[in-house]
Amino acid sequence: MPKNIPLINRELSWLSFNDRVLQEADDSTVPLVERIRFLAIFSSNLDEFYRVRVATLNRLSNLNTKSKEILGYNPKKTLNQIKNIVVKQERKFNHLYENIIIKELEQQKIFIINEKQLNVSRGLFVREYFREKVLSTLVPIMINKDEPFPELKDRAIYFFVRLVHHKNKEKYRYALIEIPTDGSNRFLVLPETNNLKFITLLDDIVRYCLDDIFFIFNYDDIEAYSIQLTRDAELDLDKHVSDKFIDALAKSLQKRGKGKPMRLMYDTEMPLDMLTYLVTELDLSADGLIPGNRYHNFKDFIRFPNVGGAALEYPPLQVLPVKGLSSMKSIFGQIAMRDYLVNLPYQSFDYIIHFLREAAIDPKVKEISITLYRLAENSRVIHALINAAKNGKKVNCLVELKARFDEQANIYWTNRLEEEGVSVNYGIMDYKVHSKICLVKRLEKGKFFYYANLATGNYNEKTAGLYCDYSLFTANPLITDELIKLFDGLQKKVFYKGFEHLIVSPLESRKKFYALIDKEIKNVKSAKKAFIILKMNSLTDEEVITKLYEASNAGVKIQLIIRGMCCLIPGVEGFSENIEVISIIDRFLEHARVWVFANGGKEKVFLSSADLMPRNLDHRVEVGFPVLDPDVRKEILDILEIQLKDNTKAREINAQNNNRYIRTSSKVKNRAQKDIYNYLKFKI
Template sequence: MPKNIPLINREVSWLSFNDRVLQEAADKSVPLVERIRFLAIFSSNLDEFYRVRVATLNRLSSLNTKSKELLGFNPRKILNEIKNIVVRQERKFNHQYKDVILKELEQQKIFIINEKQLNVSRGLYVKKYFREKVLSTLVPVMIDKNEPFPELKDRAIYFFVRLVQNKNIEKSRLALIEIPTDGSNRFLVLPETNNLKFITLIDDIIRYCLDDIFFIFNYDQIESYSIQLTRDAELDLDKHVSDKFIEALTKSLNKRGKGRPMRLLYDKEMPLDMLKYLVDKLDLSTDGLIPGNRYHNFKDFISFPNVGGQDLEYPKMPALPVQDLSSMSSIFAQIAKRDYLINLPYQSFDYIIHFLREAAIDPKVKEISITLYRLAENSRVIHALINAAKNGKKVYCLLELKARFDEQANIYWTKRLEEEGVSVNYGILDYKVHSKICLVRRHERGKDVYYANLATGNFNEKTAGLYCDHSLFTAKPQITDELVKLFEGLQTQTFYKGYKYLIVSPLESRQKLNNLIDHEIENSRAGKIAYITLKMNSLTDEEVITKLYEANNAGVKIKLIIRGMCSLVPGVAGFSDKIEVFSIIDRFLEHARVWIFANSGTEKVYLTSADLMARNLDHRVEVGFPILDQEVKSEILKIIDIQLKDNSKAREINQLNNNRYRKTGTKVASRAQTDIYAYLKYKK
């Protein structure tokens, strides 16, 4: 691989993505309550970033100099850069919330009030609520300065409390109170007065009632400051795939809550001596100190109650029917005639449930095979599989236990499926199974016929209403025959090569992608039509970036739609002057992975579960698949064309990393997500 190719550090690029989320919170064209929710998404994203990426960098920073040279960057330098960026973003976040959002809520006669703003009647209401609903859930921990500091849970909110008598700080008492929040109970809507609406947070309810908690102590001053500790969330596992693996994973999940401290988010009003005490006790580095406001776990604001009008939220976009695909007829009979594409969330995930439900009760169906990564809380997918097993079908399910932050839920579903007679495989040693594939074997006229669903996103009905993904129904033998081979390999933990149509990681994706790019390079040099359009969540793999730079220099026009991390630097002479990169951030999460190659004017179109990262190409089981149905191919090309025209929610990814809104050379406003909905609604 050539040295010194232009690259953006992946962590810095990720922070740039989160800044785009923050832009949505600042966009006055976005309904007010939705802007609050974008602040919540920003906060949740940042929590995960510290738990995973910053945790990894901290581990890498302890390597010797030679190891750092092999990495190609200095982890400590990147950590310092992260700290500077995050502090700036937190300032923007706080300004947006305190100086903009709160004032606009007040213009709507909605007031978020704290404990100091409660009048007598609202104070009595809060006291009553606290004593009936909250007090019994609180157990303060008194801190003995001579004893070890209590263990703080990962991402839990605490009040760090100081009880002072006679202004004698030296003899003050310290305590911790864990704030009970699960998102939905974070807010209390208070009685309305004169058309004025009031909301208070559980945090301020507890602040208002601190005397009810500490009444047995003598003090004349009580202070409380919110803190939140983010810990290293990476797992150390015994990787043997067996019952012992589940036991090891469960133990590791318990340890996750006690991982190394990565970040302390603290109320910037906290006195310096209290902050220093925490830093010493928690053994924190200055890189991990992030000053914030009085409210942490802002991710709970995703459930902020809309007590105002409907115009404070996005208008509803009811799921559209898929043209010519009826839920009142056999879905197998329909798929046997042609392929169908479900474009989520614009069209309903119910088609996938209908597919599984029919498979569960159809006497001709003999076997169902499926890979599962992330599932909804009360998964209809799981219920359909259980019912299939009860109806005597062979059900083979590969449930990935190593799906980050879904491990506990997947352990539960594993046990539930096994209890109901489903054959469950826990995953493959050293590899995550990230593919989204389902295969149904049906016995028709004396022979086996296969029906498949392959997707870019998870079999998860909850996220299917929020994530933009594509899901393909097909009975084409070119694809289903290779899926049979793939599932056989998954059951025996064997990786096969030599697929003609499927593009499967970890053995073949990298080479097949290189071949597709090389073909465009050859066509460009021969004077033929040559272009590449790729859509994905992240592009960080250096070999792929190098190959795209090579294609650029051969005259191939390249357009990239990348929601999140992008290490490729566009617009650099001699590397990427023909490459355009942009990111779409809007009401739905862009999650689809699409590859389009000009192929001399007869486009090749692939959908895939894989982003272009080393982990997806080399360390996961991913499945890409060609679109063989011309009608489906035309639909995908039209959707991508609509996204390429976006000049409302698309931001440039450029050398400056400044998230500048994209210009398309036309005065006509184009907003991809609303335009795609209209296209699917009215297309003939």
């Protein structure tokens, strides 16, 4: 492992990424309801961060005193840094919501009102709604101080309630109420008055009607404060489970909701004695206490109702066709002539569905092989594969059961596929299959021909409308022949070496990536054209960073576009003076992984399912693939150039982690996602 190179801690870098999400909520040029949704994304991201990364750090900090030597940093110190940063971000979050977003909604004649702001008529409306829709879903738990404290569910919202006597304030009782956000709408739109629109939250509906819940008790006041507990979500699995893996995974998923408490979000209005009681009962450390406002699980605000008109949201995207690729002709006949690239979400995911559906009914198609990682809730991909099996095709489907937080859904889809006659492979023990590849075997004039789809993102039509990804169709035998070998290895649960064109983890990605960098170092020393452009979600691998520092010191110009974590520090004398890093956060989530190497003037372009992280390079099955079609290669290079010119939504990644917007002297505002859409539209 390299030592003494400049690095940003990955956890702190991730928090910096989430701060960029918060910047979108603070951007007045973003439509107002979209800003609320960015607040929801920030909150959801932070929940997962605590469930996984903070949980892991807590485990590491409790191992032994040598954890600092092994990791290269002190996990306890990092946990303290995380706490300090998160508290500041939560203050910024609360300020944005309470002092800016709420006021701007009011300017639009939209009012989010709480239980204290309900007038008589709206109060009657709320109470009727509560009694009809909510009351029967509530299960209040009375707390007995002589019995164990009730076990709180992971990420559920609770009211910690105190029932108080006026005459004897020492005589009080505690209770817990879980707010039923899973089965109920979090928002209630109230009757409009004089063109004024009113929305109240389920939380405040319950607050308003607390007396309906506790009417049998003889108490004068009822205090209720919201809390949310985030638990350790990492799974403990027997590494040697084989035939019973699905059962073992299902049991581990049941335990996930009972993991160790990582974070308690609490309403800062809660009295200190109530908070102290909670902390003691939950056995929480000070690091796990995060002050918040009266509303938790802000991720539900992703579904905030737009009652104010179309101008408060991004306009719907009119999905563009891929030039020359017709949905009214055989897709195999078209792919046989040339490669086609689908730019998601600007172009339609329906091309992938069309590819699978045609394969399902085409008499010449004999076999379909595909890897699946994350799937949509009502997956048309799955339906097409089932249809293919019903039509007598051999369908080989590798479903990755260990896809974090999608395990339960993937178990369901595995069972569905098997019931319908699809041959399902559960992946490879200890290695996640993260590749996004599909291969169709077709009999033409007595010979087998192969058609492939390779992608940077999942076969998921829902995320395909939100994530910026590439999906490549090709019949080039340089690629399809190697996919045959790769799928054979996946079926046999073995790793093959010796791919000439594909770049496959876990055995070859690191070696081949280094070789491509070494070629640029050699070329720059020979005064040949040399540069590297890399686009990805995250760059955390220290050996890769060391190699990029080596290339920078040799004089290779390196441009990086990284949405999330970046542990590399650009512009450091003696290490990274030739490296620039930007991050683009905008309407859509940048998800594509692209590698470009100058190669002396004959650019090599690769797309990949892998980020440059240890897990992707060494512990997952990932597939990188060359872009061989010159037209497709030019399109990707053009789009990268557009992204590198962004002076509206691009931020500079630097040692300060300050997410400074990139602003240029140019009077022209370049906004990559908008400009890419126009570029693709102009090509039609």
